[in-house]
Amino acid sequence: MPHDIRIVTEPDLRNAIGLDLDVIDCIEHGFRQLDGGSVIMPPVLSMAMPDAHAEVDIKTAYVPGLEGFAIKVSPGFFNNPSLGLPSLNGLMVLLSAKTGQVLAIFLDNGYLTDMRTAAAGAVAARHMAPEKVETVGVIGTGLQARLQVIAASKVRSFKKICIWGRDIEKAERLARDLETELSIEPFVMPAPDDVVAQSQLVVTTTPATAPVLGSAALHSGLHITAMGSDQDGKNEIDPAVLAKADRIVCDRISQCEKMGELRSALAAGGVAGLEDPRLTELGAVISGRAAGRSSADQITVCDLTGTGIQDTAIATLAHARVRAGGAGTRIQS
Amino acid sequence: MPHDIRIVTEPDLRNAIGLDLDVIDCIEHGFRQLDGGSVIMPPVLSMAMPDAHAEVDIKTAYVPGLEGFAIKVSPGFFNNPSLGLPSLNGLMVLLSAKTGQVLAIFLDNGYLTDMRTAAAGAVAARHMAPEKVETVGVIGTGLQARLQVIAASKVRSFKKICIWGRDIEKAERLARDLETELSIEPFVMPAPDDVVAQSQLVVTTTPATAPVLGSAALHSGLHITAMGSDQDGKNEIDPAVLAKADRIVCDRISQCEKMGELRSALAAGGVAGLEDPRLTELGAVISGRAAGRSSADQITVCDLTGTGIQDTAIATLAHARVRAGGAGTRIQS
Incomplete structure (x- = not known):
């Protein structure tokens, strides 16, 4: 059954999410939930690609009660600087925790990862x-x-x-x-x-x-x-x-x-x-x-x-904000 | 640095990929490459979510020499039929094997998985x-x-x-x-x-x-x-x-x-x-x-x-076909 998927680009995500106390509190809340014992967070899927001097990490976490859960793909391609590109990259996919359908795709090029990583430091x-x-x-x-x-x-x-x-x-x-x-x-x-x-x-x-x-x-x-x-x-x-x-x-x-x-x-x-x-x-x-x-x-x-819980936490916040602001492109599939 | 990402929906993928000999040969070629020893295929990331009667599997494989590699997300939500939705779902992301940048996202709701699974049977x-x-x-x-x-x-x-x-x-x-x-x-x-x-x-x-x-x-x-x-x-x-x-x-x-x-x-x-x-x-x-x-x-x-090699193989074929046919929405991020 076709449903709407929100595709959000890095500029729209930069508008929606910054390094403020809301984001820090959101990440803190994620860690608190992780301690509660009901969060499911499998080990990272990590694939090294030595011939490309590259790796990709995939993280996820499921939090009962949240609308969705994120799957975060983080490629690191360490020859990129010689091509004038950043080494780190990636996207997040937010899936419905009720149906598994794709709710949103955040084409963030690693921006949300940067934010949730800094927020964990805070x-x-x-x-x-x-x-x-x-x-x-x-x-x-x-x-x-x-x-x-x-x-x-x-x-x-x-x-x-x-x-x-x-x-x-x-x-x-x-x-x-x-x-x-x-x-x-x-x-x-x-x-x-x-x-x-x-x-x-x-x-x-x-x-x-x-x-x-x-x-x-x-x-x-x-x-x-x-x-x-x-x-x-x-x-x-x-x-x-x-x-x-x-x-x-x-x-x-x-x-x-x-x-x-x-x-x-x-x-x-x-x-x-x-x-x-x-x-x-x-x-x-x-x-x-x-x-x-x-x-x-x-x-x-x-x-x-x-951790994947940080990705699910920030993706959930980002989804709420871009939805409220009407940002992104909606595609039916 | 912004780059173009091709977002392709299930109807466009159904137009591009069917259960024909080309697809069967493509999957066969993938298995042959897997035997060559240079393919990198990490274990499946599998997350069960018992309270939702659901699971999600993530598969990938990197084939040196190919333009890209796929990351495939397969959610199975087994309460979906009671909501009038199929249990299986999902999407594939094709990343550049050279830079890690997202090349394409296939919002296939599991269609490419159905095809590559049947093709493996052939x-x-x-x-x-x-x-x-x-x-x-x-x-x-x-x-x-x-x-x-x-x-x-x-x-x-x-x-x-x-x-x-x-x-x-x-x-x-x-x-x-x-x-x-x-x-x-x-x-x-x-x-x-x-x-x-x-x-x-x-x-x-x-x-x-x-x-x-x-x-x-x-x-x-x-x-x-x-x-x-x-x-x-x-x-x-x-x-x-x-x-x-x-x-x-x-x-x-x-x-x-x-x-x-x-x-x-x-x-x-x-x-x-x-x-x-x-x-x-x-x-x-x-x-x-x-x-x-x-x-x-x-x-x-x-x-x-x-296996992830089937996903990378069919995603590579799908990408070539939708690109040649001009299908999909191109988003810059």
Whole structure:
């Protein structure tokens, strides 16, 4: 039986969804639902295509009670920059949770993924960072470096930003961008340890496959969110950092043990095993079922690998907004 | 960077793709490529949603050298008939194998899946059925029952059709439909064994979770294609049938051992293990790397669970045809 499908392009999605508190709350609510136990979230389907220097990840999550569930396709084609194209790409499909029919297709080229990833950083900061953050540090200089600092600014008031990146020109460009965007003084630092030493909240945003952030400069009253690792083989943070942390919060333990910082820490013995009492999930902290930061001077780490629940949450919000605004092309099929 | 995406609806896809020899050859070529070893085909992402009496399967396969690769989303919502909707549904997304950008979206509501599934039956019949088939038997009365008989008619000339289904009215309706479509005399049989006894080629097309086809009526010069099982828990054929078969051909052994007839036969000891010398893959038979039927009087079985390579193969053909015909809506995003 033919039915209407709403096809929404990236410009329309940029109009509908930004990095605001509504989006952060929407992602937080998703994690809370994930903790409730009724969400169904299968393992990521990940396909590497070595001859194309590419990979594609497919994520989904079903939340009983929601109108729909998203299937998110994220290709990464790492030769694209030489063609003048971004490496990351993709789309989301929203299916009816009642009939399985396609409700909407978001041709977002990865935009909604960028938003929900940054929003998860804000959620982690809200629940895990010290209440008082003077300085936010960021490791990496890409799009998520910028977005993670902006996201943090929605949940903490800070005065300074410390940046480190392998490419100092990119770090300086990011500094200028953030200065303009947030009217906050940015500092480009000579080494990751300098960023850690200065900051109470650090976000690592690199695709590193060997640690860029060591444990030498760890200090009390620090929260680190690592959002770069999302594949087996990626690793931003030295296992010694997790060894010294008072609390380790994963977006999803079963995913982080395969593709997050938890994976390398488990391999190196920085975390003894999944029964380590310091280990919990972000949803459990949000719901209050597990302790988050229990004092201002603790060292905490949040390991974000990116979850299907975030995709279903942001796709549901995007659908409501584009429908209300009448955006998109409706196609009958 | 904005690029054009072709959105194609089910009616346009029905115009572009039918159950003809080109489509059967296209699927055969896909299986041959799968045997070549360079195809990347990850395990199916399968999500069950028990509270909605529903499931969704996501399949993909990457074939080096092709312009694109498909990601196929197949929802099954089994309460849909009570809403006047078909249970099966879905869409395919074709991504560029060079850049990962979305090339086309096929809003096919499962139509391309129906075609590639039936075409795989024809490929199995072409390579495994006896050369002389007087009678084709079909177990089940749904859409695939009809399509599998039509597909068989493209690769074997037969004079009679024997049908068995739990619902005799549906069996009689299918008989009338096939009589009209193929101008061949159909017989509705009282039991599955009667179908087997009369036929040289039998296709089972049910969603059964306990065997509907036993071994009592097995006879020399018989090929059985079982295409109903595509989930852990489904089982159409008694393990004794596989125990007695001379040759067992899977679309993909690694998939059939989890969700095909091979699964239940392994569990019951009908097949001792994956090193059973009777066991091979359809692509290996097509390429000539492994033997198929080696004499007219053998009993052979083909276990089809449905593979991502079929989706990439038919999506590639569909894309070429709709592009040539100028079909679809082009959206820039």
